[in-house]
Amino acid sequence: MTRHQLSHLGIHGILTPTPDETIRYFHDLLGMDVVATRGDSTYLRSFNTYEAWTLKVTASDRAGLDYVGWRTDGEEELAQRVAWLTDAGIEGRWVDPDEGIGPAYAFEDPDGHEFRIYWETERYVPSEATRPVIPTNVQAYVGRGANVKHLDHVNLLARDVRACREFWEDGFGLRTYETILMPDGQREAGAWMSSSIQGHELIYTAEKTVGRARLHHFAYAVESREEVLRAADIMADARVRIEAGPSKHTAIQGFYLYTIEPGGNRIEVAHGGYLRFAPDQETFVWTAEEWGKKPGWGAPPPPEFHVYGTPVVEELADDAARVPTLGPDDV
Numbered sequence: 001m002t003r004h005q006l007s008h009l010g011i012h013g014i015l016t017p018t019p020d021e022t023i024r025y026f027h028d029l030l031g032m033d034v035v036a037t038r039g040d041s042t043y044l045r046s047f048n049t050y051e052a053w054t055l056k057v058t059a060s061d062r063a064g065l066d067y068v069g070w071r072t073d074g075e076e077e078l079a080q081r082v083a084w085l086t087d088a089g090i091e092g093r094w095v096d097p098d099e100g101i102g103p104a105y106a107f108e109d110p111d112g113h114e115f116r117i118y119w120e121t122e123r124y125v126p127s128e129a130t131r132p133v134i135p136t137n138v139q140a141y142v143g144r145g146a147n148v149k150h151l152d153h154v155n156l157l158a159r160d161v162r163a164c165r166e167f168w169e170d171g172f173g174l175r176t177y178e179t180i181l182m183p184d185g186q187r188e189a190g191a192w193m194s195s196s197i198q199g200h201e202l203i204y205t206a207e208k209t210v211g212r213a214r215l216h217h218f219a220y221a222v223e224s225r226e227e228v229l230r231a232a233d234i235m236a237d238a239r240v241r242i243e244a245g246p247s248k249h250t251a252i253q254g255f256y257l258y259t260i261e262p263g264g265n266r267i268e269v270a271h272g273g274y275l276r277f278a279p280d281q282e283t284f285v286w287t288a289e290e291w292g293k294k295p296g297w298g299a300p301p302p303p304e305f306h307v308y309g310t311p312v313v314e315e316l317a318d319d320a321a322r323v324p325t326l327g328p329d330d331v
C-alpha cells in the first residue's frame with residue numbers, strides 16, 4: 001500500500017455551455033468571489049480556501065468535468081506519483097502553472113476522468129476590503145448567498161467503481177471508508193475515499209449510461225445544517241432547480257442539498273459527514289441486501305439522481321440493470 005501522498009482536493013474545473021449564468025450561480029447564489037478571467041475561463045474562490053482560487057469555470061459546448069486537482073504532500077511526493085504513473089504505463093502530461101498554481105501533472109483515472117496533481121500553489125492574499133479581523137482566517141466572512149466555505153468532495157460516475165477505487169488506493173494511498181457491493185458480491189456500486197480523516201473527498205458511483213468520464217457532482221461545505229436549509233430557500237427563490245434534499249445521506253452521513261446549476265452540472269451544498277481518526281480504520285462494506293434496508297432517514301432522491309450526470313447522456317448501457325436500485329438512497 002502506498003503511504004500518504006496527497007494532501008487534499010484542490011483546484012478543479014467544470015465546463016458549461018452557459019458561462020455567464022453559471023458564474024452568476026457560483027457568485028450570487030453560492031457566495032464565491034471571482035478572482036480572474038482569462039479567455040473562456042473564470043477563476044473563483046470560496047472564503048475558507050487558502051489557495052488563490054479553487055474553481056475554474058470554462059465555456060464549452062456542453063456541461064461536464066474539466067478536471068479534479070489534488071495537492072500533493074510535497075515536491076518529492078509529486079515526483080514519486082508521476083514516476084508511479086509512468087511505471088504503471090499511464091500516460092500523462094505536464095500542464096503549465098495556471099493563475100499561480102502548478103505546474104500540474106495531468107492524467108486519467110480508469111474511467112477517463114482527468115485528474116491533476118501539483119505541489120506549488122499561490123496562497124490567497126486578502127485585499128484591504130477582504131482582510132479578516134482574526135488573522136488566522138483566510139479571508140473576511142462573505143455572507144453572500146449560501147456562503148460556501150470550501151470544496152468538500154467530488155462524486156464521479158464510473159463504469160468500473162472497483163477499478164477506480166483500487167487505482168487510488170494502490171497508486172496514491174487514499175483511504176476508502178465505505179463501499180457498496182452489487183448483488184453479485186463482487187462488483188461495486190459505490191466507493192467513498194479520502195486522503196484524510198474526512199469521510200469523503202472522492203466518491204465513485206456506478207455509471208448506468210453509455211457515457212464515460214462523467215461528473216455526478218461537486219459539493220461545497222457550509223458551516224451548519226441550518227445553512228443547508230437556508231441555501232434551499234435561496235435556490236428556490238432564484239428559480240434554481242433543487243433536485244434532492246435537504247436531507248441526510250446514509251453513506252458518510254453528510255447533510256445535503258442538490259441543485260442543478262444553469263449550465264447543467266449538479267452542485268451540492270453540504271454539511272458534515274463523519275470523521276475517522278483511526279489510522280487503521282477498515283473499510284465498511286455494505287452488501288446490497290444491507291444497503292437496500294436503508295438505515296437512517298430522509299426523503300429519497302428521485303430516480304434520475306442515479307442516472308443524470310454531465311455531460312448529459314440519456315442512452316442507458318446495455319447492462320444498466322447491473323446497477324440495481326439498491327434502495328431509495330443508493331448514493
Ligand SMILES: [Fe+2]
Pocket residue numbers: 153155217219256268270
Ligand atoms: Fe455529495
